[in-house]
Amino acid sequence: MRVCFLGDSFVNGTGDPEYLGWVGRLCGSARQTRPDLTSYNLGIRRETSRQLRQRWRQEVALRLPAEVEGRLVFSFGANDTTVENGRQRLATVDSLDHLRAILTEAKAGFPVLMIGAPAIADPEHTARIETLSHKMAIVCHSLSVPYLDTVSTLKRSEVWMQEVAAGDGAHPGAAGYAAFAELVENWAAWQAWVCQKAPTD
């Protein structure tokens, strides 16, 4: 099984001194049942859903040819809701449009999961992420794509919020990323992917 993880700096694992992020930790634990798991980390710092919509298809096509068992995990939203020069980088309606377009096309070719953006240090920005996350959940539900909200849990996570505050205000360290990974590990939609043994060749 080969999984492309697509999204932003949280997908990349920015700030993790161990260079695993939540993606690396998640894959390390999944390997116990899926030793055939190859991970392609396609997180890009500062990227919005508008930019992701333009590039995901081509990067995935190169990594998941038809003969492999390919799957996709998307995670974004924090950069869309950043305020720059007095306005949000993307209007919420546009973020949801990009989400819908990406997932509709993606699920036609692959099993797909969507994970919402986490909390950051700025409470106003976190509130905007939370609003977007609620709306993303509705879009995902309408498309039958499993959605995992992370912001409402992580904003109450001491280790996450402490590491984010001690870092650059957005990215945690190793323990914070471990907390994020644990949310995904315990998610039924992810478990359904990895909790059955790989087919033997």
Added chain:
Amino acid sequence: MRVCFLGDSFVNGTGDPEYLGWVGRLCGSARQTRPDLTSYNLGIRRETSRQLRQRWRQEVALRLPAEVEGRLVFSFGANDTTVENGRQRLATVDSLDHLRAILTEAKAGFPVLMIGAPAIADPEHTARIETLSHKMAIVCHSLSVPYLDTVSTLKRSEVWMQEVAAGDGAHPGAAGYAAFAELVENWAAWQAWVCQKAPTD
């Protein structure tokens, strides 16, 4: 500093149960002097230099905008020298042409390093990798791009060869990737990138 690592499954870290590969281990140790280091892992399984030549530019452009300190590390050669249906996937002259084209364009935009492919279990394939590695060194020298040969060291590395043999015949486990990472960590060209403190903002 943001570094794109471009190449094949060894760059991806395929087979490492810790999902770090040599790239993750290298970055973890480099962070002691460069805590600002962001790693983009752009290794793709089975990819030859012909395919890499077609895609590296676009994937790098999205990750290294002009305002960041971007650098590139390339590593490939094992897939070029695979024999399929009685012939090498790429003729050596073509591999060297792709290498020259990639590095010439890359070094016009970024600091660039090139790392040769490692040894694998099949001694004939390893001999072909070694032949290519010697020729790649000459091309890199002519372009003033630092080149690191890994095959001649790793074919004599007990931990590397044992893990490759115990795995799928190509990819090692955690200790093998640690041995690969150590070669790069001790390379003067890499040390020149990371052994000076990051400029403070």
